[in-house]
Amino acid sequence: MGITLQPFNEFSYTMFSSVVDVLEIIVDSGSNSEPKYEAQILMTSIFSFDFVFNMHLMKNILRITNDLSQVLQRKDQDIVNAMNLVNICKGILQAMRESGWDSLLERVSYFCNSHDIEVLKMDAMFLVQGQKSQKSQPITNLHYYRVEVFYTVIDMQLQELNNHFTESSTELLLCMACLNPSNSFAAFDRQKLSRLAQFYPRDFSAIELSMLDDQLQNYIIDIRSEFVELKNIGDLAVKMVATKRNKVYSLVYRLLTLALILPVATATVERTFSAMNIVKTRLRNRMRDQWMNDCLIAYIEKDLLDKLDNKLIMDRFQNMKTRRGQL
Template sequence: MIKRPGNTRWGSHYITLVRCISMFSSICEVLGIIIDDGSNSEQKYEAKVLMNSIQSFDFVFHVHLMKTILRITNDLSQVLRRKDQDIVNAMNLVKICKVRLQSVRESGWQSLLDEVSSFCNKHGTLMLKMDDAFLIRGRQRRNSQEVTNIYHYRVEIFYAIIDMQLQELNNRFTEKSTELLLCVACLNPSNSFTAFDRQKLICIAQFYPRDFSTTKLLILEDQLQNYIIDVCSDNMFIGLTGIGDLSQKMVITAKDKVYPLVYRLLTLALILPVTTPTVERTFSAMSIIKTQLRNRMEDQWMND
């Protein structure tokens, strides 16, 4: 069975693509049955349109390209969605994704084309001649320079999409934001506060000059030394697994009043992940607006 992709769960999209490729023959068979024995003409027509689309080289190429990219970023996607995020490993995965995407960009074209070609031969899909002129739905481009198929699929799609992914990772995980997240990981109370690093926590505070003046930074350094000795010797703080649990326990034990600057660091760290669910909720709301009927409208209309 093909898994229904979630609105914002990219991992589910990857699984859907894998299953779509592995069950391609069965999908075509089912569509063929609908075309012949559909309950009404509209259903038969939609099945025929879909059949023509998925049996095209363009569809096969895009599915394999998406699978290639999502299988690289899938582990990162899964880690970033976890409630108990392992920030250190997540940042390592960001670096790995960047390296692998760059590697695919530099030397992955031929292997992708070979994979697409093998799939087309297996399922009877017409393989385009890469040196022929690229046609848009059977017509040549209007008011634009004529390009070959290999230029279109390699430069305008393959390179362009991978560059977009790399740019997105670079924009969301800049050097400063990565450093900030790695410093935040030092607040993690798991394994008896083994991740604690006083200097890195001071670095976090320096990212927030409005909250931590020069004087408060000096006081924070002293508070951190007392704080780590205190929580490590307090049985109430044994077995904590995340920053959220730690902040709750500090309030329960009134240590947020004893170490107010340390607690402020915790609250600032807890605010950081808020942007992720905010974006996810935005896309979830779009699924309500963009119904199947409205999806047929122009993208610009929806954007307006």
């Protein structure tokens, strides 16, 4: 089955034209020679087949992976939907690799013709920009753009997804999906949930694993008839606490809380590494661990801190010790 790439929309044309207009203004009216020179270099670069090809390729890949990227960054992510999106992205990327070349090249050529950009002949020899002769083994433009760019970039994306979602992590997520209460717990699978508990040997002893299997049998019969119209695992946890089922089925509830913690912990770790480059800058390179941890917490949990009254914070700081000035 082939894949048809979406046509380049008017918004993308407008954005490209707007960027060109801004660069032309800088080149013609800039008061500083350095920005004018940089703008001229950019103008030369974007009006090239190489730039247009890479722009279209990356736009297609980012369009395919955007929903997955957004879901994985959310603290309240639905892990079931995230796992489905992983498989969907892999399938679309593989389909694009197998049958998306002709469509992509057609779009690139159309865009180039619309903006008076020279379209390279695919059967001509590929030349590195700025070089008239090819020192290494000569290759055609078709080989370079299809094999060394198109295939390589897509393979890197697929490899990245495979590295982040290995066989063991995929099994973990699929087992976790069995907790999903939607459609009257249609995804419930007692064996997979017992397998899920085995991923947490510190939280479930051998005796508790045996007890969990029996508890799951009673659990599904009890809640399937009463817990209706639940959307996700979070709603199920709230309902269990409200009806005190968390105490009746304590092992199942423990498994449920572990499933809820996993996506939040994953997102928090990713945010922490990203925030470190923002908090610990070159001017703060002597920041010690405790001070950096405090700053990271304030940055990562800024949504919660925004809800605190500044007066309460100042009063607490003022009462910590005697100070010369009053805040």
